[in-house]
Amino acid sequence: MGDLTGRRALIAGGTRGIGAAIAQQLTDAGARVVVSARRRGDENGAGHFIAADVFAPQGPSQLVADTLAYLDGIDVLVDNAASQTRVPDGVLAMTDEDWLADLNGSLMSAVRLDRTVLPGMIAAGGGVIVHIGSSAARLPQPAALAYAAAKAALATYSKGLANQVGRHNVRVNLVSPGVIDTSALRARLQSLADESGTDLETAHEQFLRNFPIPLGRLGTADDVASLVRFLVSPAASYLTGTDHVIDGGLLPTL
Known part of the structure; x- marks a missing residue:
């Protein structure tokens, strides 16, 4: 599927579920991998763990500094961190805090990480960024509308970022899982x-x-990880600025 030997990857939100599966597949492909989360938890997956809170304003910069100290560079960044606030009574019951929590966790955490990692990628002559979105951006549910809106914003941001950094040989793609x-x-x-x-x-x-x-x-974490592994590999060298939906056909439109 693509040899990643020698590639250095940072996976934010990489200790559980989809993130852990991505870490395992990139490791299996030969990459050196750092995974981050606020705490390691009970799962002992692939990758070198660095504790970080990417929802905090200074969290991404500290995570990147610690990752660079370990890997001496970042060729691949996977933004899998997210916040989903569920309010059973729907949008009219959502507070400003609910909205801001999901916009911060599911959009701004990626923006801050990218902003910190990109200068090094550009200086090195290229890199790959994958944002993990959600089919909720196009199929929003009332109890999690703030999350869906944040993921929709992440899709627009991903496209705009890809357009801007493509000339530096940096590819940016979005992966939008369905029900996993x-x-x-x-x-x-x-x-x-x-x-x-x-x-x-x-x-x-x-x-x-x-x-x-x-x-x-239902989809599996490995289904999503296989797609990410392809997107960060040389086999996907002409793919950027695209939203790759992986939902078993759940979305009723193209």
């Missing part, structure tokens, strides 16, 4: 089961009825 089977989704399904007084299997079946997926299954 991760621990976060399973926790959400358990909450739905608890709220409705049913079991997890029933909640899962109801969820799939509400979100019919033409391929008939």
